[in-house]
Amino acid sequence: MELRDTEEEAEFRARLRAWIAEHLPKELVGLGTRTSHVELLRQWSRELSDAGYVGLSWPREYGGGGGRHALEGVVLEELARADAPQHLGTIGLGMAGPTIMAHGTPDQKAAHLRPILQAEEIWCQGFSEPGAGSDLASVRTRAERRGDLFVVNGQKVWSSYAHLADWCILVTLSDPAAPRYRGLTYLLVDMHSPGVEVRPLRQMTGDADFNEIFFTDVEVPVTNVVGEIGGGWQVAMTTLLHERATLGFALTGFLDSGIRRLLALARTHPDAAQPWLAQIANEWIQLQALKLTAHRSLGQLDRTGMPGPEGSVIKLAWSESSQRTTKLARQLLGQEAVLDDGFWNYQQLRSRANTIEAGTSEILRNIVAERVLQLPRSR
Amino acid sequence: MDFRFSDEQAQLREQARAFLERRLPAPALGQVLDSEAGWDPATWKEIADLGWLGVSIPEEQGGAGLGYLEEAILIEEFGRRLYSGPYLATVGLARPAIPEAALPDLARGAVRWSVCDGSGLAPNLHQVDMVVVVVEDRVSLAPARGEVLTSIDASRPMGRVDPTAGGEVIATGERAMQLRRKLRLRRLSALALEAVGLAQQVLEWGVEHARTREQFERKIGSYQAVAHPLVNSFVEIELARSLAYWAAWLLAEDQLDEVASPAAYALAADAAVNTCERVIQVHGGMGFTWESPLHRYYKRALWIQHFGGAPDLHRREVASQLMLSSEPGSAPLGSTSGGAQGGSQP
Numbered sequence: 001m002e003l004r005d006t007e008e009e010a011e012f013r014a015r016l017r018a019w020i021a022e023h024l025p026k027e028l029v030g031l032g033t034r035t036s037h038v039e040l041l042r043q044w045s046r047e048l049s050d051a052g053y054v055g056l057s058w059p060r061e062y063g064g065g066g067g068r069h070a071l072e073g074v075v076l077e078e079l080a081r082a083d084a085p086q087h088l089g090t091i092g093l094g095m096a097g098p099t100i101m102a103h104g105t106p107d108q109k110a111a112h113l114r115p116i117l118q119a120e121e122i123w124c125q126g127f128s129e130p131g132a133g134s135d136l137a138s139v140r141t142r143a144e145r146r147g148d149l150f151v152v153n154g155q156k157v158w159s160s161y162a163h164l165a166d167w168c169i170l171v172t173l174s175d176p177a178a179p180r181y182r183g184l185t186y187l188l189v190d191m192h193s194p195g196v197e198v199r200p201l202r203q204m205t206g207d208a209d210f211n212e213i214f215f216t217d218v219e220v221p222v223t224n225v226v227g228e229i230g231g232g233w234q235v236a237m238t239t240l241l242h243e244r245a246t247l248g249f250a251l252t253g254f255l256d257s258g259i260r261r262l263l264a265l266a267r268t269h270p271d272a273a274q275p276w277l278a279q280i281a282n283e284w285i286q287l288q289a290l291k292l293t294a295h296r297s298l299g300q301l302d303r304t305g306m307p308g309p310e311g312s313v314i315k316l317a318w319s320e321s322s323q324r325t326t327k328l329a330r331q332l333l334g335q336e337a338v339l340d341d342g343f344w345n346y347q348q349l350r351s352r353a354n355t356i357e358a359g360t361s362e363i364l365r366n367i368v369a370e371r372v373l374q375l376p377r378s379r
Numbered sequence: 380m381d382f383r384f385s386d387e388q389a390q391l392r393e394q395a396r397a398f399l400e401r402r403l404p405a406p407a408l409g410q411v412l413d414s415e416a417g418w419d420p421a422t423w424k425e426i427a428d429l430g431w432l433g434v435s436i437p438e439e440q441g442g443a444g445l446g447y448l449e450e451a452i453l454i455e456e457f458g459r460r461l462y463s464g465p466y467l468a469t470v471g472l473a474r475p476a477i478p479e480a481a482l483p484d485l486a487r488g489a490v491r492w493s494v495c496d497g498s499g500l501a502p503n504l505h506q507v508d509m510v511v512v513v514v515e516d517r518v519s520l521a522p523a524r525g526e527v528l529t530s531i532d533a534s535r536p537m538g539r540v541d542p543t544a545g546g547e548v549i550a551t552g553e554r555a556m557q558l559r560r561k562l563r564l565r566r567l568s569a570l571a572l573e574a575v576g577l578a579q580q581v582l583e584w585g586v587e588h589a590r591t592r593e594q595f596e597r598k599i600g601s602y603q604a605v606a607h608p609l610v611n612s613f614v615e616i617e618l619a620r621s622l623a624y625w626a627a628w629l630l631a632e633d634q635l636d637e638v639a640s641p642a643a644y645a646l647a648a649d650a651a652v653n654t655c656e657r658v659i660q661v662h663g664g665m666g667f668t669w670e671s672p673l674h675r676y677y678k679r680a681l682w683i684q685h686f687g688g689a690p691d692l693h694r695r696e697v698a699s700q701l702m703l704s705s706e707p708g709s710a711p712l713g714s715t716s717g718g719a720q721g722g723s724q725p
Contacts, residue, residue: 001388001448002381003628009380070380263701270702278691281698285622285642292621296382313614365610366603373586373609375600 003292005074013074016053020082023047030343031085032254032350035209038164045088045119054087055097055117062101062113069298073249077291080253090250091161092116092123096169098242100188103227103235108188112167124165124191126156126213127236134363136171136236137181141215143172145222145229150174150187152195152218158357162198162211165191170215171236174229184232188224195219205349241311243358248294248314255287255318258325258347265332272332279328286321290314312364312372319354319361326351382624384452392452398429399460408461408672412533418463418506427488432470440479441486447565450474451572451627458573459580461672461679463534465503468493471569472502475561476511476518478549493523494562497542501525502686504538513562514542516555521546532682534675560635567640568630570687571623571647574680578616578651581676585609585658599661608657615650623647638697645690645697651680 005013025040035041048054056071058064065071079086087093097116100108115121132139141154152172162168168189175183189196195218200208227235266273266280273280297310326347330337333344340346355361369375384392402422403411411419426432434449436442443449450470457466469485473492477485484490494511495501501510507523525540550558586609589600599605622643629636655677659666666673684690 001384001624001628003625005380266698267702273702277698278694281642281694281696281701282645284701285646285694285697286618288625288642289618289622289646292382292625293618295380296621296624299381299383310617313617316610317614317618362603362607365607368610368613369600369603369606373600373606373613375586375589375606375609376598378601378603378606 003295009070009074012071013078016075016078017081019051019053020078020084023051024082024084028085029083030257033086033160033209034207035088035161035164041085041088042119044085048087049089049117049119054089054119055093058097058113058117059101062109063117069301070295073294073298076249076253077256080250080256083257086250087119088122088161088164089116089119091125091165091169092121092167094247095125095239095243096123096167096188099169099186099226099235099239102238103186105223107223108226112188121166122161122164123167123169124159124162124211124213125239126159126162126168126170126189127239128158129154129156134360137184137233139171139173139184141170141172142176143174143185143187143220145174148222150185150220150222150225152187152189152215152220154215156213156215157201157210159198159211159213160209162191162213163200163208167191168213169226169239171232174232178230181233182230184236185229186226186232186235187220188226189215189218189220193218193220203349204352205346240359243311247358248290248297248311248318251314251318252287252290252294255290255322255325258322258329259284259287261343262325262329262332265329269332269334272334276328276331279324283321283325283328286317290318290321312359312367315358316361316364316368319351322354323351382621384448388449388452391449392456394429395431395453395456396459398425399456399462403460403462405460405672408675409670412461412463412675417533417536420464420506422462423464423491424488426464426466427486430486431466432488433482433486434470435474436482436486441483447631448627451568451624451631454569455572455576455623458576458679461534461577461675463536465491465493465506467535467569467573468501468503468507471573472562472566473511475565476513476520476549476558478520481509494566495540495542499525499539499542500528501538501540502535504540505536510540510546511562512540512542512546513555513559516552516559517548518550518555518558519546519548530682531685532675532678534679535682535686564626564635564637564640565630567644567687567693568623568626570683571619571626571640571643574644574647574651574683575616575620575623577676577679578612578619578647578654581651581654581658581673582609582612582616584673585612585654585661588658588662605661609661612650612654612657615646615653619643619647619650638700641693641697644687645693648680648684648687648690652677652684655680 027037027040053075056065056067057069060066100112129139143150143152168191170187170189172185172187173183174185195216197214199212201210201212202208293310293314329344366378370377430443431453433442434445438444454471469492473494491507492509493501493503493507497514504523504525505527510521510523512519512521525538528537528539530537589605592599626639626643629639659673665671
């Protein structure tokens, strides 16, 4: 056990911190998951890639760093420390890329992995539908085989980055007659294809970071199937496991930034903070526990290449801590909390999605119950 | 940064678990605890022979020459089996104050120790030979004499010594304050480890019951109202475990971090009590019986939660440390976790 940075990590961290200080545009500080300032975000993402701070654990043959996941953790921690926004290609890097590596054809790997790393391709995720939220297996977006093509018709929702995306990982129903879980096919869809329409979905914050995607007779070559035709469920599960793998570091990064603000607020409002000191400290303690647990989980990822169940644990605890943190801050603000301060008001609303996005807390508890605790299935 | 225990450490954990399973099997736990002595003194010699009393004592003084991280593993495992001898008192609590000359006797199991502050409350008093007495800026060593009290936890008997009775003074002034600080952080860390160990055992029993017990022709673990509280415990225990290992690692590195141990203690003590309460509920009426081991674990969890001080008071203290810190939110962990360490030591 060694809970300090190794020499390599310390050196890497110092270099990265200096690099961020020099390159991060002021306009992007504190942006969170918002996607305003698109051009700046694109440029920032490219610079991160060019400087070699992206895909550090990806194999060298795909243009990655071939290193341990620990360095990726360091990158996410340092970006959070600087209040820097996420890489625009986060879905490509965290979900599409690892899925293509695990199940893709050589052609798919050659076509997409490098552009994902170099922030040339922005990806979005087409999983949820109006009638298929937590219940992914009931997707109705149809993919009909016509010769060398699949013709896609349907609607997806809650798709971050879709309005900027070049490509989409899409779960479709290719065989409605097949038993549940066996009729799904996983496709890579060019978002610039005719028949793809993206409509922004305005959230309770007033922002529109999510989108609906409508597919009308969209033609997708059969060569864009990932895994087997009808084997889309297994491929989608790989995607979701990876979604929660290094997500822990990104999440604790956001929380870190919130807790720093909470502590700053407590310092400027010491009287208001008095009754809440235990709760304030508790969120800080939760954050440290989450960070340490994210590091503890890397052991398994580095050993087996597959993320362990800690991702679900971190996501669960993080989302609730994030919501409590916001409420605490608003307590400290007192009556002033009725005024939009540009952060906590936004955060109060935005954090309601935390227990819904990337797996609702109810679904995550089912996952931990069944896969970790080995309890009988609830359905 | 590497959170893994070494192969030797993992082996030590397996040995400890196997020994305790064999010597104190769960079904016999009640028999030992309800006996007059409340523990099996023969185990002490066996533990000494296994080298577990002298883990951190240098080899030339009869120990194994290892450190607190190995002791931490044992404290957690002894907590898991609700060991009722003075292992936590001797190795977890008193160890940093025990003078070098007394270490060989400790290692071979000849002298057992406890510790008390100005309140005089000493765990396992009637099982031990010596007590470290910490009063204000004076640390002294006294023979274990005093009143035997009734503890809420029969597996952790209590006594009260007269802290003013005097004894051999081993530290005063600044040195005593430093030692006192060390004893406090060590106490909180050890209690956190013990809490994690017992909570894990209780969770496993809860899961086992939910997996096998049937009602309405279904395993009760298939009901989310039963499964989800168990998941909440799993989450709390995993988070507390990360903090407990972090705090232990810091102490093993001789870093007296003012927030890690209280943070670990606060989360672990609450996780242990919560887990016991949830698992008692999952067991229904059976969980309320004397026959079930759950009440014994619950009482230990409650003992921990009170003996270590109210978790929320520790949280308040962590808060005041954070308010003073110049780089809030990352400095205390940053100096130690790797989280932002590169910054403080570029």
